[in-house]
Amino acid sequence: MSVKNVVTNHLTNRRVLLAISGGIAAYKTPELVRQLIKSGAEVRVIMSASAGQFVTPLTLQVLSGHPVYSDLFELEQAAEQPDHHEQQNSAMNHIELARWADVILIAPATANTITKIAQGMADDLLSTTLLASTAAIMIAPAMNSQMWLAEATQKNITQLQQRGTTIIGPASGELACGEIGEGRLVENSVLLQALNHHFSEGPLSGVQITISAGPTREPIDPVRYISNRSSGKMGYALAEAAQRMGADVRLVSGPVSITPPVGVTLIQVESAREMHSAVMENSGEIFIACAAVADYHLSEVPVQKIKKSNSVLTLTLSPNPDILKEVAQQATPPFTVGFAAETENLEKHALNKMAQKGIDMIAANLVGDVDSGFDHDHNRLSVYWRDGVSQLELASKKIIAEQLMSLVHKQFLTQK
Ligand SMILES: Cc1cc2nc3c(=O)[nH]c(=O)nc-3n(C[C@H](O)[C@H](O)[C@H](O)COP(=O)(O)O)c2cc1C
Secondary structure, eight states: OOGGGOSSOOOTTOEEEEEEOSSGGGGGHHHHHHHHHHTTOEEEEEEOTGGGGTSOHHHHHHHHTSOOBOOHHHHHHHHTOTTSOHHHHTOOOHHHHHHHOSEEEEEEEOHHHHHHHHHTOOSSHHHHHHHHOOSEEEEEEOOOHHHHHSHHHHHHHHHHHHTTOEEOOOEEEEOTTSOEEEEEOOOHHHHHHHHHHHTOOOTTTTOEEEEEESBOOEESSSSOEEOOOOOSHHHHHHHHHHHHTTOEEEEEEOSOSOOOOTTOEEEEOOSHHHHHHHHHHOOBSEEEEOSBOOSEEESSOOSSOOOOOSSOOOOOEEEOOOHHHHHHTSSSOOEEEEEEEESSOHHHHHHHHHHHHTOSEEEEEETTOSSSSTTOSEEEEEEEETTEEEEEEEEEHHHHHHHHHHHHHHHHHHHO
């Protein structure tokens, strides 16, 4: 895909430091550099020593118009020799590069480089520059799917996300090793879109929004669980709409099969209690509870699988925490939006729920409808707040999400 897919270009005169590490997908970076420059960005490139095995510094140097380095000490020497060749005059040492960048994009990011950045190592030019920089960091992992799914890699990724690093991808598909799975470097167009989004200004620019989405799973034994029909489509559409409005979005999601929007921080959970901890950790300035959270969990989950028998099986359930209510009852609560899925008396139940939980807004829908709601691509909502109501007529969840976010934005401003 091409740069044209970026709707609005916010990259003009932005300083992008592209850090390439040693994965096979490094062969795609010359094209990325070309597209970034075409979008008006200023681009400098640094590489790990291994990256040079996959793409030549010369190609990147010619395309970026600046020297490309991978050796910390070679760069230092080049930066200190003002009388050299004209191109070398534009050499900066690693500290200058770290200060120069508005954003640092590591693409492709190897498992090794991800580990080093997570641990704060500084044993080569790439890692030292990263550690020395206060610029926003974006990481686009690319590796074999076992390497990606390895517990060590996942822990490093979680740690980086908690520090505010944006993780872009990886995508699923055919990998260089011949396997099919998660681990592909996302397309260049996705990287451009993520960078573009990073610099975009919107009505919710800088506002932190936490959105919960999808179902929860309450284990019955090691292999079975209680869950519900929520697909997560509405929550994910809201995350995308909020992000388009410039918000910093944290999506706390139960198990679903949707790819999250690029640049959104995804926190994957299973049970209601896990969702509760993830939301309470940071419920943002706006919290939208879109997840279909189980009301109960099994009081005691057996360690072994429950054996089939002919007698009646009774499961004892205990209530789960009320995430929405707890968020709204915090000392300084965020602007809190709840969802009510009802099968009858929509308005009455929705208004009751809003009052009972002390929330600011509620979006209610009838789940019995054949054309909308749970697991459908369409929805219709009645949205209530303290002194207003709005009917969002049947439309795609994408459109409904945009309309709802615009109502949330308006009410958030009036209550600020
Ligand atoms: C042919 C080949 C392809 C490789 N592709 C990847 C890859 O896609 N992702 C990855 O994490 N490591 C990959 N590696 C391993 C890295 O090159 C290796 O871990 C190296 O130490 C990474 O160093 P760096 O992170 O400093 O660039 C590959 C190695 C070889 C020999």
